[in-house]
Amino acid sequence: xxxxxxxxxxxxxxxxxxxxxxxxxxxxxxxxxxxxxxxxxxxxxxxxxxxxxxxxxxxxxxxxxxxxxxxxxxxxxxxxxxxxxxxxxxxxxxxxxxxxxxxxxxxxxxxxxxxxxxxxxxxxxxxxxxxxxxxxxxxxxxxxxxxxxxxxxxxxxxxxxxxxxxxxxxxxxxxxxxxxxxxxxxxxxxxxxxxxxxxxxxxxxxxxxxxxxxxxxxxxxxxxxxxxxxxxxxxxxxxxxxxxxxxxxxxxxxxxxxxxxxxxxxxxxxxxxxxxxxxxxxxxxxxxxxxxxxxxxxxxxxxxxxxxxxxxxxxxxxxxxxxxxxxxxxxxxxxxxxxxxxxxxxxxxxxxxxxxxxxxxxxxxxxxxxxxxxxxxxxxxxxxxxxxxxxxxxxxxxxxxxxxxxxxxxxxx
Amino acid sequence: xxxxxxxxxxxxxxxxxxxxxxxxxxxxxxxxxxxxxxxxxxxxxxxxxxxxxxxxxxxxxxxxxxxxxxxxxxxxxxx
Numbered sequence: 118x119x120x121x122x123x124x125x126x127x128x129x130x131x132x133x134x135x136x137x138x139x140x141x142x143x144x145x146x147x148x149x150x151x152x153x154x155x156x157x158x159x160x161x162x163x164x165x166x167x168x169x170x171x172x173x174x175x176x177x178x179x180x181x182x183x184x185x186x187x188x189x190x191x192x193x194x195x196x197x198x199x200x201x202x203x204x205x206x207x208x209x210x211x212x213x214x215x216x217x218x219x220x221x222x223x224x225x226x227x228x229x230x231x232x233x234x235x236x237x238x239x240x241x242x243x244x245x246x247x248x249x250x251x252x253x254x255x256x257x258x259x260x261x262x263x264x265x266x267x268x269x270x271x272x273x274x275x276x277x278x279x280x281x282x283x284x285x286x287x288x289x290x291x292x293x294x295x296x297x298x299x300x301x302x303x304x305x306x307x308x309x310x311x312x313x314x315x316x317x318x319x320x321x322x323x324x325x326x327x328x329x330x331x332x333x334x335x336x337x338x339x340x341x342x343x344x345x346x347x348x349x350x351x352x353x354x355x356x357x358x359x360x361x362x363x364x365x366x367x368x369x370x371x372x373x374x375x376x377x378x379x380x381x382x383x384x385x386x387x388x389x390x391x392x393x394x395x396x397x398x399x400x401x402x403x404x405x406x407x408x409x410x411x412x413x414x415x416x417x418x419x420x421x422x423x424x425x426x427x428x429x430x431x432x433x434x435x436x437x438x439x440x441x442x443x444x445x446x447x448x449x450x451x452x453x454x455x456x457x458x459x460x461x462x463x464x465x466x467x468x469x470x471x472x473x474x475x476x477x478x479x480x481x482x483x484x485x486x487x488x489x490x491x492x493x494x495x496x497x498x499x500x501x502x503x504x505x506x507x508x509x510x511x512x513x514x515x516x517x518x519x520x521x522x523x524x525x526x527x528x529x530x
Numbered sequence: 531x532x533x534x535x536x537x538x539x540x541x542x543x544x545x546x547x548x549x550x551x552x553x554x555x556x557x558x559x560x561x562x563x564x565x566x567x568x569x570x571x572x573x574x575x576x577x578x579x580x581x582x583x584x585x586x587x588x589x590x591x592x593x594x595x596x597x598x599x600x601x602x603x604x605x606x607x608x609x
Contacts (some may be wrong), residue, residue, distance in 0.1 A: 184548060187567055250569040250570065251566060251570045399606075
């Protein structure tokens with residue numbers, strides 16, 4: 118028997134990002150077009166890379182009790198802080214019966230990257246086979262979700278999704294489905310990523326997709342949809358959303374930030390890194406159908422647009438294919454121009470921004486979009502954010518390496 | 531600093547054990563470290579002193595006994 122579908126709401130946002138502490142502060146800064154991207158060095162003075170990065174500057178170790186963090190890689194620490202933050206905002210703590218029955222859905226691309234790097238350095242450079250005995254449980258991609266279950270005694274499903282740049286759009290989408298279909302009343306869903314180590318960053322550099330330093334400085338260097346765009350900027354951080362059914366929300370008296378109404382996925386089935394407009398359009402259309410809304414009801418799209426030369430026009434083409442005549446009327450922005458590309462946490466950050474955009478009725482800009490590429494000829498909200506008094510429904514796109522596409526549709530409450 | 535003092539500081543700073551709870555007569559298990567955390571602790575000790583402690587050598591030694599073992603291993607290494 119298929120149970121009656123339940124409505125699903127985002128009732129709290131927890132975050133640890135290159136921006137300030139509060140999600141609302143993050144939104145305000147992004148709305149103002151402020152960039153967290155900085156020029157910096159990875160590795161050591163004599164051997165490392167000079168690159169553009171959006172780093173978390175907070176001392177994350179101070180925010181987690183020592184006994185919890187001793188078996189955590191940075192990726193788990195970031196996830197834990199975001200989860201703590203979301204639960205604190207929701208007034209939930211360990212021991213609460215509804216938390217015990219909840220689920221944890223986390224997205225993550227690479228896991229405990231610094232532990233892999235340190236271990237291999239010891240193995241190959243120091244010629245020691247005595248690896249850190251906790252390497253495997255520190256590195257594994259599902260460690261962040263597991264740590265959250267242990268810290269808060271959450272005994273429902275803890276599932277991790279590793280879908281590159283779509284990881285946390287998928288984790289939120291799957292949590293949304295689990296609540297909508299009646300399997301859960303409450304879930305923590307989001308993503309985490311911490312890969313700004315010298316070895317990983319050097320690998321990204323060799324892929325040829327990272328932005329170069331713009332003559333106007335580091336903050337001007339990530340330029341989605343702009344003719345002078347040169348690539349993406351890697352970021353790190355974690356966002357955890359508290360998702361609740363309408364019934365859970367009523368029982369707890371929680372206040373919604375926004376409602377999730379649709380989730381669509383697709384695979385390009387074409388290439389490992391090259392994006393494909395047909396595949397992306399299928400995910401967008403699937404999400405619109407799932408949400409039961411028509412393209413002209415969407416007022417804002419938080420684009421995947423990473424600012425690579427290849428990627429941005431493909432997404433514009435996908436939006437044109439899926440939206441038809443309405444494509445030229447919908448506001449589209451890429452906030453990656455300011456917070457960078459958080460890979461496994463990207464979908465979660467951008468879903469949070471989309472939710473706050475709906476609740477504030479404000480559309481954040483695409484920073485640095487001063488000279489739009491003719492191939493990106495839609496309304497990409499250049500430079501300045503704008504009030505949107507009629508904004509009711511919005512979309513967040515996440516399109517991953519591997520050709521895995523995921524789109525979420527959110528509604529103002 | 532002696533091996534014992536290094537181990538005590540590691541337990542306090544990395545593992546959050548109160549300084550006054552650490553005592554040479556206690557094992558890591560008695561200090562509340564689970565098995566995985568205990569191997570992490572021993573690994574850090576090995577790494578710090580650049581020595582190798584086998585599982586047979588470690589057994590269920592107290593902190594004081596482990597410190598003595600560490601001193602012996604360092605001395606043996608220097609010979």
